[in-house]
Amino acid sequence: MTVTTSAVILVIMLFISWYEGSGIIEDSLSWGSSTPLTNQLGIDIQTGKEIVVADYFYYSLKTNPLYMIVAFLCAGVIVFICSRSAMSVGICAVVFLALALAFFASSSLKMMTMVFVLLFIAFSGKLVYRMRFREYHSI
Numbered sequence: 001m002t003v004t005t006s007a008v009i010l011v012i013m014l015f016i017s018w019y020e021g022s023g024i025i026e027d028s029l030s031w032g033s034s035t036p037l038t039n040q041l042g043i044d045i046q047t048g049k050e051i052v053v054a055d056y057f058y059y060s061l062k063t064n065p066l067y068m069i070v071a072f073l074c075a076g077v078i079v080f081i082c083s084r085s086a087m088s089v090g091i092c093a094v095v096f097l098a099l100a101l102a103f104f105a106s107s108s109l110k111m112m113t114m115v116f117v118l119l120f121i122a123f124s125g126k127l128v129y130r131m132r133f134r135e136y137h138s139i
Contacts, residue, residue, distance in 0.1 A: 003081050006074040013071035014057075020064050021056030025049065034059045069117045 022036055025048035033054040035045065043050050061068045 003078055006077045007082070010071050010074035010078065013067045013074065017060040017067040017071060018053070018056050020067065021058070021060030023063070024051060024056060024059040027059075030059065034062055072117060 024030060029032075029098070030047065031045045031048070032039075035051055036058060037054045038045060038050065041052065042054070045051060057068065102117045
């Protein structure tokens with residue numbers, strides 16, 4: 001898979017996730033539990049149009065995580081292909097691990113699936129980091 005292919009798939013998956021997540025506007029019963037960023041910013045939701053766009057992705061992740069999982073996988077592929085140094089791969093692995101830990105407290109099975117995908121990306125990044133580190137120091 002090339003960087004261009006991964007980037008195109010990433011953009012398409014993010015667009016689909018954004019569209020799927022916009023369903024929260026009509027789901028007023030989920031406004032309290034599915035809009036963490038809007039709640040953190042102290043925005044009072046009256047009509048649904050006040051919801052921060054980032055919460056659309058969170059809602060999409062809670063209701064139909066397939067598109068966000070593919071998007072994260074594509075982002076991981078882009079990072080691993082484009083990284084020129086082992087350090088950048090290691091840093092990205094730590095970022096994906098931090099994202100996994102952020103979602104870990106969720107009780108939803110769909111969110112736990114996302115945790116395992118993020119952990120997979122993080123540990124595969126760690127593996128790539130080790131392989132590139134060995135190549136660098138074996139010279």
